[in-house]
Every structure is written in C-alpha cells, then in structure tokens.
Amino acid sequence: MGESEIIQLIRDRDHRGMDQLLLHFGPLMRYVIAPILSDGRDREECLSEAAMRAWDNIQQFDPVRGSWKGWLTVLTRNTALNRARGRRDTPGELTENIPSPAPTPEEALLRQERLAELYRALSALSDRDRALIYRKYFYMQSTDQIARELGTTPRAVEGRLYRLKKQLRARLGGDSHG
Amino acid sequence: MDDHRLDFKQQPDPELEDLLAEGLSAPPEDVLREVTPWRRAMKRILIGLVLGTITWNNWNLNFILPAAGFLLILLGLRVLRQENAFFRLWWYSLLVQAGLYAFQLIHWAAPGWREFDQTAPGRAVIGVGLALEFLQFFCLWQGLRRVRRKAGLSPGAGSGLALLIFYCFIFFLGLFGLSQIGWISFAVMLIIYVCIIRGLFKLSRELDEAGYGIQPAPVRIPDLPLALGLAGAVLAGIAAVSLTCSPLPMDWQPADPAEHSDLAEVEARLLELGFPEEVLSDLTRSDILSCADAVRVEVDRERHSLTMSWNDSTPKPLTMIHAAVELAGERKSWRVFHYFAWDSGTQFYGSEAFQLWTLYDHMEGGWRKLVDPAGRLLYDRDGTTYWSPYHSLGVEAYTTDSMFFGVQSYSDPMASFSFPQNGEHCRGYVTYEAEELQEGWLLSSWINYVHQQKRFVYPAQTAREWQMSGAWNGDGLPFFRIQTAIQFRPYT
Numbered sequence: 001m002g003e004s005e006i007i008q009l010i011r012d013r014d015h016r017g018m019d020q021l022l023l024h025f026g027p028l029m030r031y032v033i034a035p036i037l038s039d040g041r042d043r044e045e046c047l048s049e050a051a052m053r054a055w056d057n058i059q060q061f062d063p064v065r066g067s068w069k070g071w072l073t074v075l076t077r078n079t080a081l082n083r084a085r086g087r088r089d090t091p092g093e094l095t096e097n098i099p100s101p102a103p104t105p106e107e108a109l110l111r112q113e114r115l116a117e118l119y120r121a122l123s124a125l126s127d128r129d130r131a132l133i134y135r136k137y138f139y140m141q142s143t144d145q146i147a148r149e150l151g152t153t154p155r156a157v158e159g160r161l162y163r164l165k166k167q168l169r170a171r172l173g174g175d176s177h178g
Numbered sequence: 179m180d181d182h183r184l185d186f187k188q189q190p191d192p193e194l195e196d197l198l199a200e201g202l203s204a205p206p207e208d209v210l211r212e213v214t215p216w217r218r219a220m221k222r223i224l225i226g227l228v229l230g231t232i233t234w235n236n237w238n239l240n241f242i243l244p245a246a247g248f249l250l251i252l253l254g255l256r257v258l259r260q261e262n263a264f265f266r267l268w269w270y271s272l273l274v275q276a277g278l279y280a281f282q283l284i285h286w287a288a289p290g291w292r293e294f295d296q297t298a299p300g301r302a303v304i305g306v307g308l309a310l311e312f313l314q315f316f317c318l319w320q321g322l323r324r325v326r327r328k329a330g331l332s333p334g335a336g337s338g339l340a341l342l343i344f345y346c347f348i349f350f351l352g353l354f355g356l357s358q359i360g361w362i363s364f365a366v367m368l369i370i371y372v373c374i375i376r377g378l379f380k381l382s383r384e385l386d387e388a389g390y391g392i393q394p395a396p397v398r399i400p401d402l403p404l405a406l407g408l409a410g411a412v413l414a415g416i417a418a419v420s421l422t423c424s425p426l427p428m429d430w431q432p433a434d435p436a437e438h439s440d441l442a443e444v445e446a447r448l449l450e451l452g453f454p455e456e457v458l459s460d461l462t463r464s465d466i467l468s469c470a471d472a473v474r475v476e477v478d479r480e481r482h483s484l485t486m487s488w489n490d491s492t493p494k495p496l497t498m499i500h501a502a503v504e505l506a507g508e509r510k511s512w513r514v515f516h517y518f519a520w521d522s523g524t525q526f527y528g529s530e531a532f533q534l535w536t537l538y539d540h541m542e543g544g545w546r547k548l549v550d551p552a553g554r555l556l557y558d559r560d561g562t563t564y565w566s567p568y569h570s571l572g573v574e575a576y577t578t579d580s581m582f583f584g585v586q587s588y589s590d591p592m593a594s595f596s597f598p599q600n601g602e603h604c605r606g607y608v609t610y611e612a613e614e615l616q617e618g619w620l621l622s623s624w625i626n627y628v629h630q631q632k633r634f635v636y637p638a639q640t641a642r643e644w645q646m647s648g649a650w651n652g653d654g655l656p657f658f659r660i661q662t663a664i665q666f667r668p669y670t
Contacts, residue, residue: 030390118197
C-alpha cells in the first residue's frame with residue numbers, strides 16, 4: 001500500500017490506516033525514537049503514542065508544506081522528546097520546534113535572528129555535511145550509530161563534526177558568537 | 179601534533195550546541211533521504227552490481243569498472259553484514275572472493291597467466307570464483323526477502339531471483355560455447371538485464387521504509403582509507419608483478435673472444451662475397467662453418483622507424499640486414515640470415531618477438547627445409563659482449579579471428595625474447611637453410627619483428643602473444659610490428 005493511500009485511510013478514520021501506518025512507517029518511527037529513548041518498553045509506548053498523534057492530527061499534515069515522511073519524523077521526534085523530558089502532561093501540543101522555556105520578547109527576537117543565521121550557515125554546507133549535523137542534533141544519534149550507518153569510525157565522525165562546528169562558528173560570526 | 183586531533187570535544191561552545199540542539203526544525207528533504215541506515219549501503223551494492231557487468235574495452239575500463247563495482251559492494255555490504263544470516267553469508271563469501279579477485283587482478287599482470295588459467299589451480303580459482311558469484315546472487319535475493327519479512331512485508335524480492343536466473347542463463351550460454359550470440363539476442367538480453375536491475379533499484383526504494391529497521395555493523399576503518407588501501411595494495415601488486423615478471427628469463431653469458439679463432443679463411447671468403455661484416459662477427463662458430471661452401475651472397479639492408487607515419491627526419495633505431503648465402507652442392511641450397519640491431523638508447527620493456535615466413539613455408543613447392551631456424555641474441559656492456567639463446571624459438575600453431583578474414587590457422591617459426599634495459603647495441607639474428615625444389619622460384623623470406631614500446635601492458639601480453647593474436651599494427655599501441663623481407667630471383 002502506498003503512502004497516499006495510507007494517509008487517505010487515516011483521513012477517512014479507517015482503522016486499517018493505523019495498521020498500515022505501523023506496518024510501513026513503524027520502522028521509521030522506531031528509528032527516530034531509538035536514539036532518544038533508551039528503554040525498550042518506553043520506546044514501544046512512545047511508538048503507540050506517536051501513531052495516535054498522527055491519527056489525531058492528520059488534518060495538520062499539509063503535503064504542500066512538506067513531505068509525509070518529514071511530518072511524521074518531526075511528530076515522532078517531538079513525542080519522544082516530550083516523553084524523555086517527562087512532559088506527558090502536554091500530549092496534544094504538536095510544534096515543529098522543541099519546547100523550551102518561554103523567553104522574553106527581546107530574547108525571542110535575538111534567537112530568531114540567530115536561528116536564521118544558523119539556517120543560512122547550514123544551507124552553505126554540502127548535503128552530506130548538513131545531514132551529519134541533523135543526525136547529531138536533530139535525530140540525536142550517537143556518534144557510534146552515525147559511524148555504523150556511514151561505514152566509518154566514531155573517531156572519524158567526531159573529527160568531521162568538530163570541523164563542521166568550527167565552520168558554523170566562523171559563519172555565525174567567530175568563536176565569540178554562539 | 180594538533181591538540182584538536184587528540185580531543186574533538188575540546189573548546190565546547192555551549193551556545194552553538196544549544197542552538198543546534200534546540201533550533202533545528204523539520205529536516206529538509208535531502209536530509210530525510212540521506213538519514214537512513216539502508217539507502218546508502220544498498221545503493222552502493224546495486225551500483226556495484228551494475229559496474230561489475232560493464233565490459234568496455236577501452237582504457238582498461240573492462241578491469242577498472244568491475245573492480246570499482248566490487249569495492250562498492252564490499253563497502254555497502256560491510257554495513258549490512260550483520261542484518262541477517264544471508265547477508266552474513268554473502269559477506270564471508272565476498273571476503274573469500276575479494277582474495278581470489280585480488281589474486282586474479284595481480285596475476286593478470288604476469289606473462290603466462292593464460293597458461294596458468296589452464297592448469298588445475300588456475301581452473302580451481304576460476305571455478306571457486308564463479309561458485310561464489312552465484313552464491314552471492316542467491317544471498318542477495320534471500321537477504322532482501324529477510325529484510326522485507328522482518329518489516330512485516332510479504333517476502334517478494336523477485337528481481338533478486340531474476341538476477342540469479344539471468345546469470346545462470348549467461349553461465350550456461352558460455353559453458354556450451356554459445357557466447358557468440360547475434361546482435362538481436364544480445365539486445366534482448368541487455369533489455370532483460372536492464373529490467374532486472376531497474377527492478378532491483380525499485381525494490382531497494384520500496385525497502386526504504388523497511389530499511390530503517392536495519393542494524394548496521396560497526397567498522398574499524400572508514401570507507402575512503404579502506405577503498406584506497408585495497409586499491410593501492412592491488413595496484414602495488416600489479417606494478418610489482420609487471421616489473422619483475424614482464425622481462426622473459428634469458429640466459430645471458432659473456433661471449434667467448436676466441437669463438438671465431440681459426441675461422442679466418444671462411445670469414446675472409448664470406449666478406450669477399452659481400453657478407454656484412456657486422457653480421458659475420460655476431461654469428462656462432464657453427465653458423466659460420468655452415469657457410470664454408472658459399473658461392474654467392476645477396477644482401478639487403480634497411481633502417482626502420484617505430485611509427486606508421488614516418489618521414490626523413492623520423493628516428494629509425496632498428497637496422498635490419500637480410501643476407502642469403504648460396505651454398506655449393508648438387509642441388510642449389512641457400513642459407514638465409516635475418517639480422518636485427520637496435521641503436522643504443524632504445525628502451526626495451528617486457529618482451530620482443532619475431533615471426534618468420536620462411537622460404538619453405540611460404541614458397542611451398544619451390545623450396546624445401548634443410549635446417550631449422552636457429553640463432554642467438556647479443557648485447558654489449560662495459561666493453562664486454564654478452565650472448566643468449568632465444569627464450570623460445572620454434573614453430574607455433576595458432577588461429578586468428580578477424581572481422582574481415584574470419585578464423586584462420588597458421589603455423590610459423592616464432593621467437594620470443596627480452597633484451598636487458600642496460601644493454602648497449604642489442605642485436606640478434608636467425609638463420610635457416612632451404613633447398614631449391616624447382617628452378618625459377620622467387621627467394622622470398624620474411625621476418626615480422628614485434629617490439630614492445632610501452633612498459634605496462636595489462637592484462638600482460640608478450641610480443642609473441644600479440645603477434646599471434648593477429649592484432650593490427652598502429653601508432654600508440656603497446657607493440658609495434660616491423661615487417662620486412664629479402665626478395666630476389668636467384669636466376670636473373
């Protein structure tokens with residue numbers, strides 16, 4: 001069954017959609033959850049919770065704004081992060097960004113500027129280097145996992161990340177900057 | 179040493195770490211595609227399989243592309259090797275095959291590899307390699323089924339089975355000598371192959387979601403150093419074998435200065451008849467004595483360049499001197515000499531060879547063989563002359579297959595030899611004797627001399643093998659053929 005058919009089943013509130021979601025996208029969701037949650041039982045509960053969120057929030061998925069895989073990845077990651085931080089009390093909230101303590105308006109503005117700079121700096125990296133940064137800081141994969149998947153050694157991954165961060169620091173305005 | 183290389187976690191930057199950890203939102207599509215344990219490894223394997231089947235005979239691409247393909251499969255599979263039993267089996271068989279493949283790549287740099295391949299060990303290497311090839315296609319098929327099954331999908335992976343069947347078909351075609359298929363059959367097979375590979379790529383894409391469940395295996399050496407190390411080791415092996423094995427073993431020994439003592443009378447007689455002095459001084463005692471009854475000498479002297487497009491200023495480093503000595507007797511007989519001498523400074527790589535078109539073979543009916551071809555090679559160094567018999571000199575039977583003339587069989591005297599790199603005035607000759615059967619026949623004796631003009635020939639080929647392959651002459655080739663003859667009518 002294809003991606004669009006699964007989405008349509010979920011939109012139609014057809015329970016087969018949930019089965020197909022777990023069958024076809026369960027491995028992806030587990031892959032996203034695994035680096036964030038270490039406990040096996042916690043991971044399975046998180047998977048169920050993320051699937052339920054996808055079911056409940058399917059109307060928020062807009063194919064024009066991004067791919068299904070991207071939406072599901074962000075949703076699953078946020079669910080896992082919330083779980084990891086013991087924030088099970090805010091289940092209905094789904095944001096693209098990681099929840100953080102509310103900043104002052106000035107801090108928020110400054111942060112927005114820095115984030116914009118960061119994205120500009122990231123876009124200047126090669127696809128492979130950008131993916132490495134995302135692996136480490138978005139997917140929260142361990143150096144060991146990254147090394148295994150890229151067919152290299154943890155030492156080589158650490159070295160590459162070190163050099164990439166140095167590049168990013170330079171693009172963001174030098175060592176004094178964040 | 180740079181301290182940063184000792185600990186990459188030095189100089190932590192909490193603000194950047196925080197920005198990265200909390201600021202990154204939905205990954206862009208290229209990152210979503212890249213971040214998976216499956217796609218990169220499987221893509222390498224599939225590209226490797228495709229490269230392994232490309233046979234492009236220019237610039238050694240028929241060796242480079244399959245070797246690159248093998249390397250890609252190795253790099254891809256080492257990540258997936260612990261995923262299931264079939265990938266594990268494939269990995270171990272690939273390691274064995276890597277050893278055999280490296281051996282084959284290196285042994286193709288040694289002259290005589292064709293002969294080795296006909297021996298029992300040679301056949302065993304080829305047989306085991308083929309068996310492992312089929313085992314790997316089987317493991318690919320079954321391994322993909324396991325990946326699908328693990329993800330809860332139907333096993334499927336029919337394109338893996340199709341690839342296995344396709345290679346079995348190709349193998350049996352070759353086994354039963356049906357490799358010479360027509361263009362239409364070839365086109366059909368190519369289309370089938372493309373469909374199978376397309377199916378495998380499609381299957382791999384379908385497995386993208388299932389592939390997130392893959393457990394990649396750790397590696398000790400990063401891809402690039404491993405690939406460069408393996409390629410470097412094989413290239414070093416090829417270079418070492420090529421440099422050490424390409425020159426043919428020769429039995430060089432100092433010439434005896436007294437070899438021509440007490441032959442002064444015969445030599446004087448030959449010189450008087452016009453026999454070339456430089457040739458005479460290089461002949462063996464027995465060859466000079468065989469001309470003791472000489473009554474007439476005909477000589478032809480030529481200089482040859484090593485290019486198809488020569489002009490007056492083109493260097494001509496090879497001197498060819500042909501001499502025919504008529505011997506007294508009831509029936510007219512002639513001793514023919516083909517003498518070749520290279521200018522000092524000529525580079526010799528690997529091997530040299532010549533083929534004779536003798537009077538008795540190519541003027542059949544007019545001439546009969548009396549004495550088989552024989553001769554020797556010489557060179558000077560530091561004032562001393564060294565000589566050696568030929569590495570091989572004898573009649574060789576062989577067939578050639580040409581687009582214009584089809585399959586043709588030949589049987590001609592051929593010699594194979596090497597000159598030393600540091601030799602001066604490298605030279606040699608061959609001589610034979612023939613008897614006239616019928617009066618009025620042309621005396622026509624040819625020599626096709628083949629000179630190796632490139633150091634590396636891969637796979638290794640001797641000048642003799644090149645000549646026997648029926649290859650066309652041309653500039654820029656590893657070998658160059660000089661075709662020359664002595665021709666005259668003895669009765670005019």
